[in-house]
Amino acid sequence: MKAIVSVVGSDKVGIIANVSNFLADRDINIDDISQTVLEGNFVMMMMVDLSKSTAQIGPLKEELETLGETLGVSIAMMHERVFGAMHRI
């Protein structure tokens, strides 16, 4: 399945590196990535492919949240289809 990982918070060195390493360690491929500043917040989005992931989705989400806490940002992961349903007709 494809999912979207969003990272929102204040900008600092190493956010992308940390999140990318975390995903690589679990064989999760990054298909697409973009980064911008929205309403004063650092916002990064990744489209990831979980088909070869070595981690189960439940624990994976919790670990991502924990990683976010250590980096001082908010990290969320949701199924790609949710965004398709809401924003594409």
Place this chain on the structure above:
Amino acid sequence: MLYTPFEIKETVDMFLRQKLDIRAITLGISLLDCASASGVESRRRIRDKLLRIAGSLVKIGDEIETEYGIPIINKRVSVTPIAMVAAASDEIDYSPWAETLDGVAKELGIDFIGGFSALVQKGIAPGDRRLIDSIPRALAGTDRVCASVNVASTKSGINMDAVREMGRVIRESAALSADRDGLACAKFVVFCNAPEDNPFMAGAFHGPGEGDSCLNVGVSGPGVIKAAIESCRGASFDVLADTIKKTAFKITRMGQLVGTEAARRLGVPFGILDLSLAPTPEVGDSVARILEEMGLESTGTHGSTAALAMLTDMVKKGGVMASTSVGGLSGAFIPVSEDEGMVAAVRAGSLHLDKLEAMTCVCSVGLDMVAIPGDTKASTISAIIADEMAIGMVNNKTTAVRIIPVPGKKAGEWAEFGGLLGGAPIIGVHDFSSEAFIARGGRIPAPIHSFKN
């Protein structure tokens, strides 16, 4: 990137900050094939069928929640009105059916099971009579069973004999749960034009016109609508209406996705999607606060009915565009105890029962979770119900009454129901009697505009 950063942030914020969720996935199951001359046999069939069809409901709900990142707050089951199923037996007391449903609900791990119900808008059959008489005991003796009675419809008029009975049933239910502020009444709804596919409790039942089983989904999201219209402060109603409609569209699309996926995994047909702004007692999950965001100082003041009318209509329009199977109640709920903003409005003195009744003309249901003084007469409760049924009947809409006469408490005191049901200040009712009016019985005929054949 397939989606823009703005789109992604908007969606993520809806779930993380604005408390968007699937309020309920409700599996409707027909029990018409569980009727038997033996009550014991009937209840055995019911238990077997419910466990067979709904056995994996909670597991599948949890899986989808994890996989999609969408909170699914409640997993529930609705069944055929029990009066229709139990009528084949010669038992007088139907509360054992409620106990069976309660036991199954606990085994399945679901929070509510709805359908201890009767449809009596035109007349009361023997099975309906027994069910109505069993409601107080059934509700006080169980934890997760919800009951409802449809006493009126636009096509049939108002069954005033049934309305009179409802006042008595509500008083007795309150008395039997006096130690919990009359909690049993919070699990009982009196309807006009009850929808047969409503996924929301306490009024959910699986209508006799439905198939063997189907999955209905209730989506909520008052916080999302409020956040969306915060961006149009000072703008005209056209802008406001359009913003609500677009947001409702997005929420409904999400609900459709989850509903069809859950139905597929359960192996049952997808029924309907009910987009209802259903508040919870949590801050940030209130319908009243949406009305106030539109420019009202406190809900209940002049303008509240107009604000709610527009909100309900725009939610429906956005929802209908987004899904071909919108049903149930779809609109905005205005329960008192379940909405932090409504509670604040009652406390502030801006919201009274009469204004609340006016607002039910344009909301998607009716007088909901209203605590009234414990010494309110049964005939007064029946008269409150009659008014609400008349609104539904004449306006061709669903209306409902879920009212709690709180034993031993007076207007202004606090009643606590706990959890999602919340708590509320007790609202005063008129002291003038409706006794002779309710004593008449009979039927208020259907309105002239019901004859559309």
